Amino acid sequence: MKEFDDFNFSVDKYTKELTRECVGGSDLQQRKKEIEAYNEQTSAMLKQTCKKNYMQFIQTAKEISHLESEMYQLSHILIEQRNILATMTDGKTTSNLKADSIEAESSAATEDVENSQATRAVKEMVQGFNGNLEGKTFLNEGALIELDANDYRPIQRVFFFLFNDVLIVCKVKHDKRLEFLTEYDPKRIAVINIKDLDGVKNAINIITPDGSKIYQSITAAGKSEWIEKLEEAFRFDQQKKPKKGQAPQPPNRSKQQQQQAQSKSATPEKLPEQSPTDAQPKSLEDETPEWLSTASEEIQTLVAQRHFEDAQSLIKRTQEFLSMAQPKPKLLQADVIQAKIKQQEQKLTNVLLQELSNSHNRNLQIALREVRRPLKILVEMGRSRQASATLLKVCTVSLRVAQREARRNNAEISELFFCDLTQVACDFLCAFEQQPACVSALVVWCNAELQYFASQLIKHYLTKGTSLEAVAKCVERVRKPATKLTEIGLDISYHLEGLLRTTLESLIEESKQRLLDAVGRTEESWQPYNLQTKSNLKRLLLELDALGIDVRAQTTGDTWLSLTQSTVVFVRQFLQLTEHCGCLAKGETLLQSLEHLLRDLFLAHHALRPPSDMSVDPNFVMKNKIFLVDNLLPIAIEKFRKTSGRQCETMRELHTKLSRQQGAPVPRQRSVYTTDVF
């Protein structure tokens, strides 16, 4: 069949040669069949290639439109940020300037206005700056905090004005006025995005000719804006970049719209062309309707043009027609057509699944939006199970990417995870409501994602040595949204508790050891606590009030507290700890180990005795102990019950046991030396 591809191919010549070669009619028939088969194959191939090209084109167009919409979003965010910053500066500057900027804002600030406004702002607000700003392009302004390069503590508040060729750094003074500090050429400074620095958030590092400096922005968006703007300034001369403030172009959806319009216009055109189904029952008798014989090819074309809905409806129509025609075997080639249609259906399914799995995207929302169209068709085609499996795979990718990103930016990962989970679940239930099998797939998927999430949580947030306070906070943040998920019918709290249980228990055990060790190391003088000044005492009393315990009855004189210092410290620590433990004890599984922690800690402290060679007042020692049992313990029990919503039996028992013991006589101390210290 090579001859066909030849450039000089001539039909006459070929036919002549063919007739000459062939012997007899049957041979010729054979040849004819071969040529026909080749014909079919070529036409199918042509369509496939066409489809491939088309797909490529669409893919690119889609990519472009995504990028455009992202650009649009970005510019929107930037404008928002700018507005926020503008209002912030407005608050700080004189009313004169405020009027100016509002005016400028409302009159849809053109660039020139912006430039001159910024120039004026610099002149009016910045003390000690007398450089010339005429003819410069204003790029950005905003407040930042300068951090110490060694210990990352804030040094001072600064305000930046960025023009195309100068970065002006001002100090924000206490009276909110700005004092000129220094200026840099943006082309001579290097900007580093600090992604991970001992928990310092939203910081950038600027390497200037006079050393490296760390600046912190209030928001993550502010930080990325500065990085971008500083880069813009850096490249200002290389490429006359489009300046900011340009009216944002709406994302170019025209392509999609065109496409949709095409598909819409295509539908009504085609349907009448292809002769209505029911209108011609007669034709069934004599021959296959024309549209039916071309249906297979038509579907191929539709798929190639990505009119999946039309393709699917055509398949459906053909199948209905054929099943209606079943009792009438007169229909020529019915089987052949049926087989072909089936093949096409399979192909369409594959194409759609492909489409579905390609739509994974960094952004879950975008991915879910993109997935909707193929999903709908697949469900209509009865391929929900395959579709759901693919969809969940896509979601897994987006979800994990988002979490990773969030963790790296020090953002809140629990909230994000549960939001995303909810979103997926909602969309999923919408799409597959009628399919119980799919819903169970969702449940399985949720569990798998939950496992991954828990493992991430354990790996990055619940590491060994984490304080109980941090653990309680972390767990609280996970539990809250987890219980919320029951609103959409997903109960994962129990599973989650189970996943975290071992880790949490070992963390609790570890903290217990740590706390008990600390009690063992307490150095106690067994003397009343002197706060030195009245205000110190007052502050301490207020602090303890906030924790829910009133020790006013124990005050003596102006600055004395008739408890030992370590008792006071312990009271504070124990109540804080009770709060955290109560928080953790909201999950039933941990209750016991938490109770034991509190009990053991209390007992350890309660058992502290003055060393035998120290001369102390046994009654004072006793007083401290009685205070612990009679005052602290009931309050702690109540606090625990309130935060956790559970009874704390172990602590109650402890209370009854210890109060009974107190009836016993004061232990005889060796020393007889007693003084009234107060």
Place this chain on the structure above:
Amino acid sequence: MSKKPTAGPALHKVIMVGSGGVGKSALTLQFMYDEFVEDYEPTKADSYRKKVVLDGEEVQIDILDTAGQEDYAAIRDNYFRSGEGFLCVFSITDDESFQATQEFREQILRVKNDESIPFLLVGNKCDLNDKRKVPLNECQVRAQQWSVPYVETSAKTRENVDKVFFDLMREIRSRKTEDSKATSGRAKDRCKKRRLKCTLL
């Protein structure tokens, strides 16, 4: 640049250099978070810090992940100045990236003005050995020329990832102790001092 007077763990500043797309960020993220990131997004300049235990001593590593793309070449000087050690990365599946290491090396030497700055030549993507474009011996020859170690890594399989960072930190550390013995923090100054001594003698 000056040494930190503060107490606390020593800080070693490492800079990742190399052409775009060779896997500098992938190596960094694998080292920092034990993760392999497949999606590619060109870096501008990101810094990371982590506490690690180096031969039983707690130290901090500061990793500056720089942009490989050509259009950032102009500001590289600024970044390089702060580095105490360099991981010069190329992809064994991309000959061009290997050729580019020569340029990076020269730029670093020019900026640091120090032939023996801690430096490792790193051939990344060694899990893709079947697509190798840069022969192993060529890499080794180049490393020998520069008298620096050569290591092949894979950010994907984590092969040798820890090794390159730790090896470099060891070199930086030994360099620092050497320098502090010579009382001067800077290699340049040290050379001058040596010369001075000679004239005295």
